Amino acid sequence: xxxxxxxxxxxxxxxxxxxxxxxxxxxxxxxxxxxxxxxxxxxxxxxxxxxxxxxxxxxxxxxxxxxxxxxxxxxxxxxxxxxxxxxx
Numbered sequence: 001x002x003x004x005x006x007x008x009x010x011x012x013x014x015x016x017x018x019x020x021x022x023x024x025x026x027x028x029x030x031x032x033x034x035x036x037x038x039x040x041x042x043x044x045x046x047x048x049x050x051x052x053x054x055x056x057x058x059x060x061x062x063x064x065x066x067x068x069x070x071x072x073x074x075x076x077x078x079x080x081x082x083x084x085x086x087x088x
Contacts, residue, residue, distance in 0.1 A: 009016040031041075 006012055011019070
């Protein structure tokens with residue numbers, strides 16, 4: 001079991017935790033230099049998903065508009081063609 005965990009982590013669990021802590025400190029320092037905060041990052045991700053949600057439904061609304069606009073022309077033509085072919 002321990003061999004599988006070591007293989008998965010790439011090293012022993014203790015050494016992997018130490019490496020992750022060091023990398024987190026370095027990345028956190030660099031992000032702090034550029035003015036990022038944890039709240040800023042979480043809010044940006046949240047607003048991105050909300051924007052995707054609202055614009056996605058707006059795009060679906062436009063697709064519905066296109067569907068109705070096309071149906072105004074296509075459905076009457078289809079009905080007329082079916083009526084004309086029915087007589088034969």
